[in-house]
Amino acid sequence: MGFKDKINKFISTHTETREAHSIEALKTRYYKAMKNKAFDEVLAIFQQSPEFQVGSSDLERGEIIVKGNGKRKFFLVATIIMVSPNRTAIDFSVTTETSLPLDFGFSETVIKDIYRKIDKRLEYVGSGLGA
Numbered sequence: 001m002g003f004k005d006k007i008n009k010f011i012s013t014h015t016e017t018r019e020a021h022s023i024e025a026l027k028t029r030y031y032k033a034m035k036n037k038a039f040d041e042v043l044a045i046f047q048q049s050p051e052f053q054v055g056s057s058d059l060e061r062g063e064i065i066v067k068g069n070g071k072r073k074f075f076l077v078a079t080i081i082m083v084s085p086n087r088t089a090i091d092f093s094v095t096t097e098t099s100l101p102l103d104f105g106f107s108e109t110v111i112k113d114i115y116r117k118i119d120k121r122l123e124y125v126g127s128g129l130g131a
Contacts, residue, residue: 013100015107016093019130025112027128028089035062035082038090041121042078045114052076072106073097078114087125090118 021027031038039059046052051070057063062081068074077093092111096103 013096013098013103013107014094015111017091017111019128021128023108024127025115026108028091028130029115029118029127030083030125030129031088031090031118031122032086032125033088033122034086035059035080035088038082038088038122039064039080042080042090042114042118045117045121046078068110072103074107074110076110083130089130090115 015026017026017028019028033041036059039057039062043054043057043064046054046064046066051068053067053069055065055067057065062079064078064080066076066078068076074094074096076095079091079093080088081091082088092114094107094110096107
């Protein structure tokens with residue numbers, strides 16, 4: 001883990017996944033699924049949980065915007081992109097709503113929890129495969 005990522009883990013209210021993230025759990029995750037199937041499963045996870053409120057979803061753009069209604073409020077953007085037939089990448093961007101300049105890793109935990117839920121619904125292929 002890079003020094004910047006270690007610092008940002010705690011001194012930030014924002015976390016996002018990416019291909020070459022130094023934290024393995026925050027690398028873009030790939031699933032064996034067509035875009036529509038992956039999109040529907042991610043959307044279902046958000047719709048079936050009272051802690052999430054879907055603001056908008058756009059299959060064509062592969063984007064789902066969600067507000068978190070749990071003990072901490074947050075804003076989440078999920079991006080679902082098909083990179084090849086039957087292989088879809090899923091990324092997240094989470095910003096915690098807090099008056100403090102840090103969320104003590106809460107936004108990272110949200111992402112990890114959602115990935116765990118997706119892993120139960122779709123076949124995981126790997127992380128950071130496009131890097």
